[in-house]
Structures are given as C-alpha cells and as structure tokens.
Amino acid sequence: MPRTRSFIGIVTLLAGITGLNLLVLTDDPFAVLVLIPFAICAISGAIWLLLLAVGFVRGLGQGRSIQGFNAVASSLAFLGICIVLYAFSVQWRASWDLTSEGRRSLSDQTVQILKGLDKDVSVYCFFTASDDPQVAITRDKARRFLERCQQLSYHVKYEFLDPQVDQGKLDSLDISRVPKQGAVAVQCGSRKRFIPLSERTARLEERDFVNAMLNVVRNTDPKVYFLTGHGERDNANGTDPDAAGLFRALIGREAYATDALSISVADAKVPEDAAAVVINNPKSDLLPREIQALDTYVAGGGRLLVLMDAWWKVAGGGESVEQLRPWLRQRFGIVFGDDLICSKETGATVELYSDFGAANLGVKDAAVRGSYNDQHPVTRGFDKRMVFKAVRSVTLAPSIPKDVAGDVLLRSMPQYWAETNLAMLQQEKKAEQDPNELKGPVSLAVAVTLKTASALGDTGSTRDGRVVAIGNSYLSTNEEIKQAGNLNFLLNTVAWLTENEELIAIRPTGKEDAPLLLSIGEQRAVAWISILGILQTVVVAGLIMGFIRRRHQ
Amino acid sequence: MRNTWAIFRREFASYFVTPMGYVIVGVFATLAGLGFTLQFVMYSWHSQAPSAYGLTGVPDFEEQMLAPFLVYCGFLVMFLGPLVTMRLLAEERNRGTMELLMTHPLRDREVIFGKYLAALGMLVMMMALIVVHLLIVAHFATVEPTVLVLGFIAAFMMGAAFLSWGLFVSAMANSQVTAGVMTFGLWFVFYILGSLGDNMPEKIASPEAWPAVVQQLIQFGYSLFRGVVRELPLDAHANHMAQGVLEPRDIAYYVLFTAFFLFLTFRAFDSRRWRA
Numbered sequence: 001m002p003r004t005r006s007f008i009g010i011v012t013l014l015a016g017i018t019g020l021n022l023l024v025l026t027d028d029p030f031a032v033l034v035l036i037p038f039a040i041c042a043i044s045g046a047i048w049l050l051l052l053a054v055g056f057v058r059g060l061g062q063g064r065s066i067q068g069f070n071a072v073a074s075s076l077a078f079l080g081i082c083i084v085l086y087a088f089s090v091q092w093r094a095s096w097d098l099t100s101e102g103r104r105s106l107s108d109q110t111v112q113i114l115k116g117l118d119k120d121v122s123v124y125c126f127f128t129a130s131d132d133p134q135v136a137i138t139r140d141k142a143r144r145f146l147e148r149c150q151q152l153s154y155h156v157k158y159e160f161l162d163p164q165v166d167q168g169k170l171d172s173l174d175i176s177r178v179p180k181q182g183a184v185a186v187q188c189g190s191r192k193r194f195i196p197l198s199e200r201t202a203r204l205e206e207r208d209f210v211n212a213m214l215n216v217v218r219n220t221d222p223k224v225y226f227l228t229g230h231g232e233r234d235n236a237n238g239t240d241p242d243a244a245g246l247f248r249a250l251i252g253r254e255a256y257a258t259d260a261l262s263i264s265v266a267d268a269k270v271p272e273d274a275a276a277v278v279i280n281n282p283k284s285d286l287l288p289r290e291i292q293a294l295d296t297y298v299a300g301g302g303r304l305l306v307l308m309d310a311w312w313k314v315a316g317g318g319e320s321v322e323q324l325r326p327w328l329r330q331r332f333g334i335v336f337g338d339d340l341i342c343s344k345e346t347g348a349t350v351e352l353y354s355d356f357g358a359a360n361l362g363v364k365d366a367a368v369r370g371s372y373n374d375q376h377p378v379t380r381g382f383d384k385r386m387v388f389k390a391v392r393s394v395t396l397a398p399s400i401p402k403d404v405a406g407d408v409l410l411r412s413m414p415q416y417w418a419e420t421n422l423a424m425l426q427q428e429k430k431a432e433q434d435p436n437e438l439k440g441p442v443s444l445a446v447a448v449t450l451k452t453a454s455a456l457g458d459t460g461s462t463r464d465g466r467v468v469a470i471g472n473s474y475l476s477t478n479e480e481i482k483q484a485g486n487l488n489f490l491l492n493t494v495a496w497l498t499e500n501e502e503l504i505a506i507r508p509t510g511k512e513d514a515p516l517l518l519s520i521g522e523q524r525a526v527a528w529i530s531i532l533g534i535l536q537t538v539v540v541a542g543l544i545m546g547f548i549r550r551r552h553q
Numbered sequence: 554m555r556n557t558w559a560i561f562r563r564e565f566a567s568y569f570v571t572p573m574g575y576v577i578v579g580v581f582a583t584l585a586g587l588g589f590t591l592q593f594v595m596y597s598w599h600s601q602a603p604s605a606y607g608l609t610g611v612p613d614f615e616e617q618m619l620a621p622f623l624v625y626c627g628f629l630v631m632f633l634g635p636l637v638t639m640r641l642l643a644e645e646r647n648r649g650t651m652e653l654l655m656t657h658p659l660r661d662r663e664v665i666f667g668k669y670l671a672a673l674g675m676l677v678m679m680m681a682l683i684v685v686h687l688l689i690v691a692h693f694a695t696v697e698p699t700v701l702v703l704g705f706i707a708a709f710m711m712g713a714a715f716l717s718w719g720l721f722v723s724a725m726a727n728s729q730v731t732a733g734v735m736t737f738g739l740w741f742v743f744y745i746l747g748s749l750g751d752n753m754p755e756k757i758a759s760p761e762a763w764p765a766v767v768q769q770l771i772q773f774g775y776s777l778f779r780g781v782v783r784e785l786p787l788d789a790h791a792n793h794m795a796q797g798v799l800e801p802r803d804i805a806y807y808v809l810f811t812a813f814f815l816f817l818t819f820r821a822f823d824s825r826r827w828r829a
Contacts, residue, residue, distance in 0.1 A: 030760050071820045078816045082809040089805035096799040137616060144793065159755050515600035516593075516614070516694055523594050526689055530586035530593075534682055538582055542575035549570075 005051040008044050015041035095148065106148055110210050114152040119188050119217050123158040124169060125204075127182040138182050138197060142204040149209075174253070184209070188216035196488075207377075211499060222275030222498045224251055225261035231283030233473060235260065241479035244280055250487065251494055263290045270297035275498040278305045279324075281473035286324045295331060301452050301463030303497035307473035310340045310392035310422075332448045333400025334469045337393035339418035341442055341471075342431045350412050350444070352386040352485070371441070376407050377499070378447060378468070378492045384485030386410070388444065392471035393418040395443045406448040409468070410489075411441040418442050445470040447496070468493050556659055560667025564641070565674045574675065577636050581629055581679045588625050589686045592618050593693075614694055620795035623704040624788050626683055627711035630676065631740055631787065634712065637675045638719025639733035641668045642822070643726045651825065665720070665818055672716045680709055700797040707794035710807040711787050715740065717814040724821035740787075747786030753779050 019037035026034055056069060106114075123146060127139040139160070146158040161169055163178040170178070173185045173192055181197040184204050193212035197204065226235040226248060235258075238245030248258050261270070261277060268289040270277060277297065286294075298304055306328065328334040341350050352371035371386070372379040396406040418438035419431040433439075450465035470493075475486040518526070568574030596618040599606050612618075645651040654664060687701050719736045726732035757775040759768045783789065787810070790803040 029757070067824070071824055075817060075820055079813060082813045086802065086805050086809055089801040092801050094801055097797065140792065162754070165754070516597040517601065518594065518597040518693065522693070523597070526593060526693075527590045529689065530590045530686060531583060532586075534582045534586055534685055535579055538575060538579045542569075542572065542579075545569060 001051065001055060005048060005055065008048045008051065012041050012044040012048055015044060106152070107206060110149075110206055111152055113210055113214065114149055114156065117153045117155045117213075117217065120155050120157060121213055121217060122187045123156065123209075124173065124185045124187070125158060125160045125182065126163040126166075126170070126175075126178045126185070127160060128164055128178075128180075129162050135180070135182060138204075142182070142184065145204055145206070145209070184212075186212040186216050188213075191216040191218075211495070221257040223257040223259060223271075223273050224494060224498070225259055225271065225274045225277045227263075227277060227279045227282070228260045229262045230286060233280045233476065235278075235280065238478060242477050244473075244476045244478065244481075246478045246481050247280075247476040247490065250481065250491070256494065256498065263293050265289070268293040270294065270302060274302065276303040276305060276494060278307075280307050280476060281309050282324070285322055288323060291323050291327050295327070298331075298450060298465040298467065299452055301465055303465065304467040305493060305497060306334075306467065306469045307476060308336055308392070308469075308471065309473050310390045310471065328467070328469065329397055331401065332404055332450065332467050333397040333406055334446055334448060334467065335393075335395045335397050336469065336471065337395065337418055337420075337438070338422070339393050339420045339438070340422060340425060340431075341388075341391050341393060341412050341416050341444065342419045342425075343413075343416040343440075345415065348390045350388040350391050350416060352388070352410060352444075353413070371411055371413065373407055373409050376409055376447060378496045379409050379489070382489070382492070384488055386475070386485035386489060387483065388472045389474050389480075390472065391444050393438055393442050393444065394446050394469045394471040395438075396446055396448075400448070403451040404448050405451075406446055408443045408445070409447050410445040410470075411443050414440040416440040416442055444472070447493075466497055468497060556663040557667045557670070560659075560664060561670040561674070564668050564671030568637075568671070568675060573636070577633050577675065578678055578682070581633055582682050584629050585626055585679075585682060585686065588629075589622055589689075592622050592625075593689070614696065615700055615796050619690065619696065619700070619704060620792055622686070623683075623708045623795045624711075624791050626679075627708045627788060627791055630679060630708070630712035631715050632737070633679075634672075634715045634719050635733040635736040637672050638716055638723050638736060639726075639729045640723070641672060641720055642723040642818075643729045643732040647728055661819055661822055665815065665822060669717065669720055669815065669818075672720065673713060676709065676712045676716060680705070680712070683708065697797065700795075703797055703799060704795035707791040707803075710804075711791050714787055714807045714810040714814075717811040717818070721814045721818045721821060724818045743785050743787070746782045747789055750779060750783035750785075753782070755779075 015037045019034055019041055022031075022034045022037060023029055028034065125139070125142050125146070127135060127142075143160065146156065149156045150158065163170055163183075170176075173187065173194070175183070175185060175194060179196045183197055184195040186193045186195070186209070193215050195204065195208050195212055226232070228235075233242070233244035234240065235244050235248040237243035238249055252258050256275070261274070263270070270293055274297065277294070294302075294304065306324075308325075325336050328336065340348055342348050343350075372382040374380055391412075396408070400406055417433045417440055419425055419433070420437055421431065421434070425431050445468065447466065447468045450467070452463060452465050474480050475483075476490060481487050481490070568577075596612070596614065599612055599617075600614075642651075645654055683705065687705065690696055691698075691701065718740070719732075722736045722739070723729075723732040726735060756772065759771045761768075763771075784806070787807075790806045793800065794803055
C-alpha cells in the first residue's frame with residue numbers, strides 16, 4: 001500500500017509539472033495538450049488522497065494517526081475561521097479617512113448621486129500592464145475609487161482591461177487612442193463618455209467620473225445650437241478644410257444633440273431646450289434683437305461659446321454701431337482685442353504648452369501654469385499642445401460687472417505680444433513690439449460665470465450663466481480640429497458649458513503639495529543622518545555592549 | 554507570564570550576544586537610510602522642477618514618497634526577517650536542546666510566545682530606526698501626524714505578520730539554513746503571485762463550445778483564484794493604510810495572518826511530541 005501510494009503520488013506530481021510546463025509553452029489553459037496532464041494529475045491526486053484515507057482508517061488504532069488527523073483538521077478549521085472572519089471584514093464596507101480634508105473619501109454629492117442611481121452603469125478602465133509606477137499608482141487608485149462607488153450602488157459595474165489586448169472593446173466604444181497614463185470609459189446603454197487620464201491628474205478624478213456618469217444616465221441629450229445667418233463657419237460641411245462640420249459631428253458623438261439656430265425676427269429668442277449656443281466666427285455683426293435674445297438667454301442660465309478670429313471687423317448688421325463685441329464687454333467684461341498675437345521667432349503662429357519651462361521665470365501667476373489655467377475645470381490637468389494660427393487677444397476688462405466672475409483659460413508664452421498695427425503687419429509683413437501693446441503672456445481665451453436668478457428645479461440653488469470666449473476659430477475647422485489639443489479643449493469647453501450644477505461642489509481630490517525645498521546642506525544632513533548617523537549609532541552601541549560583556553566575563 | 558518573559562529575555566539577548574543582531578539592525582539601517590535618502594531627495598528635485606522630470610505638477614508627497622518608503626521598509630523586514638526567525642526553533646533542534654525545552658515545565662504557549670516576542674523585539678528595534686526618518690519628514694514636509702502614525706503601523710503589521718510565518722517555518726525545518734531559505738522562498742513566491750494577480754485579466758475566455766454550466770464554473774473558479782492571489786501578498790494591504798485610509802479588511806488581514814501562522818506553529822511544535 002505505501003509503495004502504491006508513493007508511486008501514485010509521483011505520477012500526480014509529474015503530471016502536474018508537465019501540465020504547468022505545457023501551459024507556459026502554449027499559453028492556452030484550455031488546450032487539449034494542457035488539459036490531459038492536468039486531468040491525469042487530478043485523477044491520480046484523488047486516488048492518492050483516497051489511499052491516504054484508507055491508510056489512515058487502518059491505522060486508527062495507532063496514536064500517531066489520530067494526532068496527525070487532529071493537527072490537520074484543526075489547522076484547516078482554523079484556516080476556515082480566519083477566511084470567514086476576513087470575508088466578514090470585507091463585507092463590512094467601512095472606510096475611515098484619517099486625512100484632514102477627507103480627501104480620500106467620496107464627497108456628499110457623489111454619495112447622493114450614487115445612491116440615487118437606478119440604471120446600470122458600466123465602467124471600463126484601460127491600463128496597460130506597465131512597470132511604470134505612475135501607471136500602477138493610477139490604476140490602484142482607480143480600482144479603490146470604483147470599489148467605494150460600487151459599495152454605494154450595485155448599479156456601478158467596473159472592469160479593468162489592457163488596451164493592447166482588448167482592442168475589440170476599444171473599437172466597440174469608438175476609442176481610437178488611450179493615453180499612456182490610462183483612460184476610463186463610462187457607458188449606460190448606448191450613451192458613453194470617455195475620460196482620458198494624464199500625468200497631471202494621475203487619478204480618476206471624482207468630479208470627472210460623476211460628470212460622465214450623469215451624462216450617460218440621463219434620458220435626454222442636451223442640445224447645442226450653432227448660430228447661423230451671419231456668415232459663421234459652416235457647421236454642416238464636414239469636408240471643406242475651413243468649415244466646421246466635424247466640430248458639430250464630434251459634439252454629437254459626445255451625447256449632445258446639435259442643431260442650427262436662426263433667431264427669427266418675429267420671435268427673437270433662444271429655444272428653451274438650448275443647453276449651449278455656439279457663435280463660430282460670424283463675419284457680419286448681430287442685430288440688436290439677436291443680442292437681446294442672447295442676453296435674455298444667458299441671464300436665464302444659458303451658456304454661450306464665442307469664437308472670433310483676428311482681423312474680424314464689423315461688416316454691418318444693418319446698424320451703424322457694432323453690437324456683439326460691445327455687448328460682450330459691457331455685459332460680461334470680455335474684451336476681444338483688435339490685435340494679432342505675434343512673436344519674433346514664430347510670427348503669428350502661437351504654440352501653447354502646459355509649462356513654459358525656463359520662460360516661467362518672472363511670470364507670476366501660480367494658478368495658470370504654462371499656457372493653461374490649472375484651476376479651471378476646462379483646462380485643469382490639460383497637458384496637450386495647442387497651436388493657433390492668427391489669434392487675437394481675449395482679455396477680461398479691468399472692471400467687470402459685479403455679478404460676473406471671470407478666469408483666463410489660455411494664454412500665450414511670455415515672448416508673444418499683441419500687435420495692434422495690423423496695417424503694417426499686412427503690408428510689410430513685419431511687426432515691432434510697442435510699449436503700449438499688451439506684453440506676453442497674453443490672454444487668448446476667457447471663461448466667465450454670471451450669477452442669475454434662474455432657479456434650478458427644487459434644489460434651492462440657481463443656475464449660473466456661462467460664456468467662453470476664444471480669440472480664434474481656426475481650431476474648430478475640419479482641418480485643425482484633428483489636433484488632439486484643439487479637440488480636447490473644445491470638448492472640455494462644451495462639457496463645462498453644459499455641466500450640471502450639482503457637480504460644482506465636488507472638489508478635485510488631488511492635494512496640491514508645496515514643493516519640498518532642500519538646500520545642498522540640508523540634503524547632506526539628511527543623507528548623513530539617515531545613512532551614516534544611524535549606522536554608526538548601531539555600531540557604537542554594539543561595541544559598547546561587547547566591551548561591557550568582556551569586562552564582566 | 555513569567556516564563557514567557559524569561560524566554561523572551563533570553564532569546565532577545567541572544568541576538569546581541571553575537572554580532573548577528575547588530576548586523577541585522579545595521580544592514581536594515583543602511584538599506585532603509587539609503588532608500589529614504591534617495592526617495593526624499595529625488596522627491597525634492599521632482600517637486601521643485603516637475604517639468605524637467607516629465608511631470609506636470611508637484612507630485613503628492615504621501616502617494617509618491619511616504620507610502621512607497623514605508624512599504625519598502627516592510628519589504629526590508631521581509632528580506633531580513635528570515636535571519637531573525639530561522640534560529641528561533643530550528644536552532645533548538647540543531648543543538649539538541651529541543652528535548653530539554655519540551656521536557657522542561659514550560660507550556661507550549663510560553664515557549665512560542667516568548668520566542669515570537671523576541672522576534673517582535675527585533676522588529677521594534679528596526680521600526681525605531683524608521684522613526685528617525687519620519688521625524689525628518691515631519692521637520693521638512695507638511696504631513697499629517699495621523700498619516701505618519703498609520704503608515705508606521707502598516708509597516709509594523711507587515712513585519713509582525715511575516716515574522717509569524719518565519720516562526721512557523723522555523724518550527725517545521727530541521728536546520729536554520731533550511732528555515733531561512735524556505736521562509737524567504739515562500740514569501741517570494743507569494744510576492745510573484747501577487748504581481749501576477751495584478752496583471753491577470755478579470756475574466757477568462759473558456760471555449761464557447763463547452764456547456765454554459767461548465768463555463769460558469771470555470772469563471773467562478775478563476776475569479777476565486779484571482780481574488781486569492783491578489784489578496785495574498787503581505788504588501789497588498791499596506792499601501793492605503795500608509796496614505797491615511799483605514800479599512801477593517803486591511804487590519805483583519807494582518808491580524809488573522811499572524812494568528813493563523815502562530816496557530817500552525819503551535820501544531821508544528823506539538824507534533825514533535827507524538828512524532829518522536
């Protein structure tokens with residue numbers, strides 16, 4: 001019997017090892033070549049256990065067998081108890097955030113939204129199987145965040161995928177590229193939102209996730225209207241390089257409905273279902289009644305996106321006085337300059353980066369790092385390069401109305417200035433910076449928020465009006481919108497303009513740490529204490545103890 | 554209790570009768586100091602000029618420096634832990650004093666707890682060195698004390714769990730070297746499994762031709778295996794504690810892990826009697 005049992009044990013072991021080797025070689029756990037040795041292993045293992053049990057029963061009269069059985073049984077029982085207790089601790093969905101701001105917990109708004117969820121939301125997290133610690137940290141954070149969300153709502157279902165392996169899922173979600181840091185796609189039915197992650201965000205931001213979730217679970221698509229009738233860029237033409245049909249189509253892919261808007265003479269008002277109105281480089285000015293309609297719309301919590309190229313002059317809207325730009329200035333404090341942003345090195349081509357690098361010196365504005373405002377939702381964490389061809393300045397007036405709050409979204413690098421002598425520029429193809437011209441970094445896009453009296457349902461809060469003004473419309477053309485930076489910026493802008501109020505209070509979870517400043521002396525001190533100081537203390541302690549022991553011997 | 558204390562004192566002192574204790578603590582101090590200095594100074598450079606290192610902002614101190622350092626210290630304990638635990642019970646067998654120990658009027662729990670406490674004493678000495686680093690952190694950086702304390706506790710619990718494992722292997726092995734190698738080897742296997750677990754896909758694609766019941770069974774078994782593999786590594790539960798988040802399952806894991814291997818140590822110790 002013992003010999004037979006040993007033989008079968010050896011067969012079991014060899015079959016298992018063979019199966020493992022074949023599994024590694026074939027990389028297919030269900031291949032016949034792999035299943036056969038594992039099946040032999042399982043069968044012979046079962047026979048071995050049976051023989052062991054028979055041997056045990058026969059040896060029941062001996063104390064060793066009983067003692068051995070007791071030891072194994074009690075160990076297994078204790079293991080079972082530990083597993084059950086651990087399972088209880090996992091089910092006890094408690095988490096105590098001991099950080100002072102509670103920045104590792106979900107906000108109250110998010111908890112409320114999750115508890116009110118009544119549709120299944122699928123979350124697909126795409127992370128490459130990379131050794132990069134940054135990617136691993138981001139992936140781990142996303143997993144923990146989604147675990148917490150799932151604890152509050154079983155409607156949240158998440159899955160972690162490798163974009164290099166699960167190409168089919170990427171295709172089904174219409175995702176063409178996943179950033180190195182990873183990305184998250186949120187889907188509910190046919191509606192989906194894509195959240196790319198960047199090194200700056202380094203986490204799945206709670207706000208971005210909740211925004212995406214709200215977007216995909218709602219029943220109606222917010223409608224974005226494109227103003228027409230003033231020579232705006234053609235939003236129905238998706239082939240002409242100078243048209244903007246692709247911009248409208250891409251907005252449609254982001255779960256927005258789109259339509260053209262022509263403010264009629266008889267009933268000059270913006271439709272009530274307008275989540276946002278886009279004014280894309282009108283070549284002729286707006287009429288006073290159209291301005292009035294837009295004013296009423298924004299004052300009622302409407303959202304406006306205005307793009308105007310440089311050199312745009314009033315072609316006459318039937319009135320002698322310019323309408324649109326003065327209205328924007330007077331009502332919102334937005335100033336579209338009569339200028340063109342230039343630099344000696346690149347002329348009128350303006351490049352935007354997330355960091356000025358060495359050019360940061362002397363530029364004081366901690367909120368706006370590089371070309372992008374790191375505090376504003378539109379450009380927070382923005383790290384794409386953008387290129388403008390012929391852009392004008394868009395600034396906030398020195399005194400803006402009391403009910404308006406404004407932020408600069410984009411600014412040029414410091415070496416650019418706002419050239420106002422456009423005649424010389426056009427004729428002589430040269431520009432010289434004058435003392436009275438705006439020096440770099442020059443503001444190129446602003447966002448303002450208008451406090452309104454428009455109540456937001458039964459929430460007790462009001463919906464604010466928002467306007468984003470950009471000194472260039474080329475970025476929205478079929479040719480230029482293919483650049484990732486331009487597209488992302490425009491989509492972010494539309495997302496912010498159509499955003500729900502309840503998300504305003506959700507703060508970003510990333511804590512802004514101050515840089516750790518260590519002088520050379522302090523670095524040396526840290527190195528000495530940490531390495532040599534402690535080591536020498538241990539050595540000296542050892543020598544002292546040895547000396548004391550020798551004296552007592 | 555008196556006997557436990559006597560065994561603890563004897564075992565703990567024996568670490569420092571020979572240079573071994575000093576060597577272990579010294580090596581730990583050097584490696585921890587090197588790791589700390591490198592991470593701390595590198596973080597300082599990264600935070601002052603993020604763009605030069607491909608970052609777009611000042612990295613989070615706790616996430617990028619503190620938590621990884623504390624988990625690294627836990628790893629160091631696991632590397633040096635076999636040297637602490639391998640002699641606890643295996644040496645008794647080697648020197649032939651095991652029979653003397655077992656015939657002495659000492660309860661098993663007094664022997665095992667006494668030896669385990671001695672190993673914990675070595676761990677406390679190593680942790681005391683980390684306190685110096687944490688004081689440096691508190692002096693130069695703005696870190697919440699609760700986060701520091703929780704991270705320290707996480708590293709200690711990792712070490713304590715690992716020492717219980719080492720004690721069990723020492724109880725099973727016949728020589729110190731075997732005990733040390735087995736302790737380290739088994740830990741390394743778990744570590745590799747944990748790394749693999751992170752990269753395992755959520756679902757496994759079984760052949761579609763197989764019956765649905767079989768496919769579901771396979772999926773269930775795979776999910777169970779994947780869950781176990783991802784939960785097993787000792788460092789898997791320390792990261793979030795080191796960032797200031799306390800969850801019952803993290804504490805439960807370390808406590809139950811320690812309790813289980815101490816229980817196995819009791820069984821292994823007891824088996825010497827009826828196997829003799």
